[in-house]
Amino acid sequence: MLSNSVIVEDMETSAPRTARERARAELTQEIKTTAKRHLGEQGASSLSLRAVARELGMASSAVYRYFPSRDMLLTALIVDAYDSLGAAAEIADAAERRGDLSGRWMSVCKRVREWAIENPHEYALIFGSPVPGYIAPPDTSDPATRTSVVFLGILAGVETVRVADSSGGSTSPELGADLDRIVALGDESITRPMMMEGLAAWMQVFGMISFELFGHLNTVISDYEVHYRQQCASLAVRLALTDSAADLC
Amino acid sequence: MLSNSVIVEDMETSAPRTARERARAELTQEIKTTAKRHLGEQGASSLSLRAVARELGMASSAVYRYFPSRDMLLTALIVDAYDSLGAAAEIADAAERRGDLSGRWMSVCKRVREWAIENPHEYALIFGSPVPGYIAPPDTSDPATRTSVVFLGILAGVETVRVADSSGGSTSPELGADLDRIVALGDESITRPMMMEGLAAWMQVFGMISFELFGHLNTVISDYEVHYRQQCASLAVRLALTDSAADLC
DNA sequence: TGTACATCAGTGAACGCGCGTTCACTGATGTAC
DNA sequence: TGTACATCAGTGAACGCGCGTTCACTGATGTAC
Numbered sequence: 355m356l357s358n359s360v361i362v363e364d365m366e367t368s369a370p371r372t373a374r375e376r377a378r379a380e381l382t383q384e385i386k387t388t389a390k391r392h393l394g395e396q397g398a399s400s401l402s403l404r405a406v407a408r409e410l411g412m413a414s415s416a417v418y419r420y421f422p423s424r425d426m427l428l429t430a431l432i433v434d435a436y437d438s439l440g441a442a443a444e445i446a447d448a449a450e451r452r453g454d455l456s457g458r459w460m461s462v463c464k465r466v467r468e469w470a471i472e473n474p475h476e477y478a479l480i481f482g483s484p485v486p487g488y489i490a491p492p493d494t495s496d497p498a499t500r501t502s503v504v505f506l507g508i509l510a511g512v513e514t515v516r517v518a519d520s521s522g523g524s525t526s527p528e529l530g531a532d533l534d535r536i537v538a539l540g541d542e543s544i545t546r547p548m549m550m551e552g553l554a555a556w557m558q559v560f561g562m563i564s565f566e567l568f569g570h571l572n573t574v575i576s577d578y579e580v581h582y583r584q585q586c587a588s589l590a591v592r593l594a595l596t597d598s599a600a601d602l603c
Numbered sequence: 604m605l606s607n608s609v610i611v612e613d614m615e616t617s618a619p620r621t622a623r624e625r626a627r628a629e630l631t632q633e634i635k636t637t638a639k640r641h642l643g644e645q646g647a648s649s650l651s652l653r654a655v656a657r658e659l660g661m662a663s664s665a666v667y668r669y670f671p672s673r674d675m676l677l678t679a680l681i682v683d684a685y686d687s688l689g690a691a692a693e694i695a696d697a698a699e700r701r702g703d704l705s706g707r708w709m710s711v712c713k714r715v716r717e718w719a720i721e722n723p724h725e726y727a728l729i730f731g732s733p734v735p736g737y738i739a740p741p742d743t744s745d746p747a748t749r750t751s752v753v754f755l756g757i758l759a760g761v762e763t764v765r766v767a768d769s770s771g772g773s774t775s776p777e778l779g780a781d782l783d784r785i786v787a788l789g790d791e792s793i794t795r796p797m798m799m800e801g802l803a804a805w806m807q808v809f810g811m812i813s814f815e816l817f818g819h820l821n822t823v824i825s826d827y828e829v830h831y832r833q834q835c836a837s838l839a840v841r842l843a844l845t846d847s848a849a850d851l852c
Numbered sequence: 853t854g855t856a857c858a859t860c861a862g863t864g865a866a867c868g869c870g871c872g873t874t875c876a877c878t879g880a881t882g883t884a885c
Numbered sequence: 886t887g888t889a890c891a892t893c894a895g896t897g898a899a900c901g902c903g904c905g906t907t908c909a910c911t912g913a914t915g916t917a918c
Contacts, residue, residue: 482732561810
């Protein structure tokens with residue numbers, strides 16, 4: 355997975371030999387950076403090529419030398435966002451001792467929220483409402499999985515026997531197959547009940563971040579950070595990453 | 604809370620004596636209905652008054668007899684969406700025996716997801732990325748709480764002693780005050796650990812629905828309904844609404 | 853090292869389009885006597 | 886019941902605006918000999 359991302363970055367940033375190539379790489383980046391800023395002021399669906407060009411002091415038609423259409427620019431932003439979040443999660447995970455599962459979990463959770471707060475518009479771009487009429491091309495799905503692979507890696511270290519089966523034994527065959535398929539992604543042996551808990555935790559994490567960023571808790575919670583940390587610590591216990599949440603807060 | 608919503612509906616639908624008043628009420632509703640449909644095709648930020656008018660076969664300027672501006676129309680849609688979801692949750696809750704806490708929980712969870720699937724654009728409107736540049740007026744916040752009040756009502760029935768404190772004892776004073784404030788909303792005695800679990804469950808529920816609707820699990824889960832039901836059953840156990848998830852699935 | 857040609861970035865005008873909002877107006881509906 | 890006036894819904898033209906995209910062009914950068 356890591357090697358995969360390196361390849362992507364290679365194509366974008368490395369080996370700009372001639373001045374022309376260097377200039378092109380730089381302007382491509384500048385256009386994306388400006389467009390990212392505009393996302394916040396206008397929202398994804400009304401991102402304007404002309405406005406971006408105007409801010410960069412160039413003719414609107416010049417942007418077409420870099421992106422063949424507005425939708426392609428949007429796609430580039432989405433891919434970048436997934437990649438940026440994925441890289442942040444990978445780094446946070448790698449900073450902890452491999453055996454310290456709860457430490458890795460807390461570190462990744464913390465970093466994901468930080469990333470969202472630092473890049474609210476990009477977070478909204480990938481986790482908010484889909485841009486209507488826009489259909490993500492297949493090349494977006496690969497960087498999208500980076501973050502969840504990190505998460506699966508942490509789960510894989512758990513003695514999954516310790517997670518009880520709370521399904522009541524009535525899992526549908528279809529859902530069972532789904533769970534097995536996710537497990538196979540990580541190439542590890544995770545039990546189905548464990549996978550259900552993992553999915554639940556994952557969705558709760560993004561639910562919490564979305565609620566915070568989209569303002570659904572504005573009049574409810576004031577100390578978002580402490581709340582988030584405690585909830586993540588509870589999740590660590592539930593996922594059997596540790597015995598006690600006390601030392602995580 | 605219920606009486607409040609009745610008042611709102613009274614103002615909108617009741618007592619249209621003259622033909623003029625009846626026509627006005629009907630057209631107001633028609634405009635909103637058409638606008639709702641357009642939400643899906645274009646997204647909230649590019650909802651077009653002119654397009655709505657065109658579809659209704661009237662001059663674009665005529666819409667201004669009903670809504671003073673595009674933003675006011677958007678506000679009306681948001682208020683309607685919150686109210687509609689809140690009403691659905693209240694009805695689902697009321698259909699179950701008061702003492703059957705896990706039944707009420709499962710019923711409300713099921714109905715909330717159904718509502719989201721039936722009204723994906725309205726769901727995205729209130730739980731997706733905020734419409735940029737649009738600032739919700741204060742009158743939107745009241746209907747927004749309807750759904751959570753239903754949820755608090757269920758929590759209030761639990762012997763909260765049964766929910767263990769997983770915070771490790773290090774709650775910040777600020778967060779503690781936040782939790783107490785939420786508890787006070789429902790005018791019931793819910794312990795802080797219980798409230799934390801309640802928030803977690805609530806956000807997981809909306810995280811699951813958002814992931815499903817926004818397509819983040821498209822290649823991951825195929826049997827959304829079973830997955831959702833099982834996760835909600837697990838949550839019921841965790842919230843001490845029941846002892847076993849088995850009879851809920 | 854110098855010249856001739858090819859490649860490419862960027863320009864500016866133009867296309868057709870849709871938008872929100874305003875305004876003076878017409879004609880229908882409601883009300884007071 | 887009938888008339889005179891007030892209220893209001895809806896019209897259509899106009900305002901100024903921004904949008905995505907195309908196209909023929911100029912001039913700079915790169916390359917082959």
